[in-house]
Amino acid sequence: MNSTPSLAALHAPDAAPVPEIDAELHELEEVSRNLQTHTLSANTRAAYAKAWRSFEGFCHGHGLDPVPAHPETVRWYVAWMSVQHDVHGLPRFSVATIRQHLAGVADHHLQQGLLDPTGHHGVSSLVRGLAKLRATRPARKRPLLLDDLLRIIAAMEHDAYPAGVTAARDTAALWLGFAGALRRSEAAALTLESLQLHPVDGIHIHVGRSKAGQDNTGADVVVLPFGATPRTCAPCAIHRWVALLLESITDNVRLYRQAVMSRLFAYQLDTHVCGVDSAGGGAGLISSSDLASPAPLLRATYRNRKNARIHAAGITGDALGAMLDTRMTEAGMDPGEYGFHSLRSGHVTQARRNGASTDEIMRAGRWQRAETVTVYDREFNPAARNSVTRLGL
Ligand SMILES: [Zn+2]
CATH class of the missing domain: 1.10.443.10 (Intergrase catalytic core)
Incomplete structure (x- = not known):
């Protein structure tokens, strides 16, 4: 853990300046880091990782920056997910899955101390609109005889x-x-x-x-x-x-x-x-x-x-x-x-x-x-x- 300052390093004159912390705080820091890894279940972390790879792939395919992502980029990603269909003609991404993808994108940004681009009003209103549309329209198209x-x-x-x-x-x-x-x-x-x-x-x-x-x-x-x-x-x-x-x-x-x-x-x-x-x-x-x-x-x-x-x-x-x-x-x-x-x-x-x-x-x-x-x-x-x-x- 390079980011955890060791006590020895605190007194080294040419080390990067770090806040003075006592032994107890140092221990608490360790505890908090340990807790941090437990905030997400293994399944959620796997889902976030998958969501992030998908988002990254979308960005690279369109020459967009995934980190930090512009809210407009996230909106395009939501729009893209909304029009993907599987072999049955059903939407490939349910609204719940789209929300999970956004959570994965948000998590990736927050972990790096960046602003969450999915929290932008333009993104959330798009998802709400899609949820409404999906609720009123049957997922599968009716057959034409x-x-x-x-x-x-x-x-x-x-x-x-x-x-x-x-x-x-x-x-x-x-x-x-x-x-x-x-x-x-x-x-x-x-x-x-x-x-x-x-x-x-x-x-x-x-x-x-x-x-x-x-x-x-x-x-x-x-x-x-x-x-x-x-x-x-x-x-x-x-x-x-x-x-x-x-x-x-x-x-x-x-x-x-x-x-x-x-x-x-x-x-x-x-x-x-x-x-x-x-x-x-x-x-x-x-x-x-x-x-x-x-x-x-x-x-x-x-x-x-x-x-x-x-x-x-x-x-x-x-x-x-x-x-x-x-x-x-x-x-x-x-x-x-x-x-x-x-x-x-x-x-x-x-x-x-x-x-x-x-x-x-x-x-x-x-x-x-x-x-x-x-x-x-x-x-x-x-x-x-x-x-x-x-x-x-
Ligand atoms: Zn003929």
Whole structure:
């Protein structure tokens, strides 16, 4: 213990000046240090250490100083924790856990005699706001079933310019979330070369890595099957959107508008454009060579009353969530309890209602454990595999 002054050192002339303390006080100092180590249980100390590592990692990732941390940095950290989700779409950090993380950050500062940045009003009000929000909103997003999805898509203006441009993108995104059971971050990260046209299956989607990747053994492949009708055909939605996207690769605004308009005005709700009828001579709107690009699939768009532009940059997961919100409102639905994850949980729920096995759902959702599917069943399909339906009532 270097910081404990020894009595000998007190009389050494060239030692750093320390307060004069008698033997009893010296002993009491030892006792107080010993007590100090017992103020926190081993579990709490471990939790604080873990919280501190997490906070430090966040700071380093964003070029921020962890010690001493500015209250603004702590606020960003709280905001970051509030939007982290686990594989079930549940918040990764409960409010109690967030408070514990803050306690860990506070402890680290106080131990060093620094001001506690988590005590700032701006930080505590943020946590209070989050606690309120979590209390009034169910943690898990409610599932959107097939009929809900068709209603949302039907409310869009598909055959008009400029509305049809975003309608095409949003329809494709919705089918990726529902038929593909993709998480929003997975949908946002797709590139054109993640897609592979398949003559029998519809479209294969390589999730999480490029299909050109060396290690294909562990690649997650999601299937978008041809729909029985064009209205339930996810490949049709992909073909329509990618075809518009390809028109945007020109600097000539006039040509782009003309090409996009003619595509939109020719939109036929009840005609397959995905090549499912290719045996009968009908090719899809796009071909495999159109997909040989690492460019993002779902793009950010800019739209005003007269024009809609497709950006080179990909859409964000947050924007996908906001999109669903807007589209549900436009369809006369209350988006309050729904999020992009509602499409994935909707896939599970709809498939279960239609008689899918746990194995089948695990495969589509790329879940390793059957228990995960059971969590969805318990919440949204209480009648599934439940003997109550076999009572002959
Ligand atoms: Zn189709």
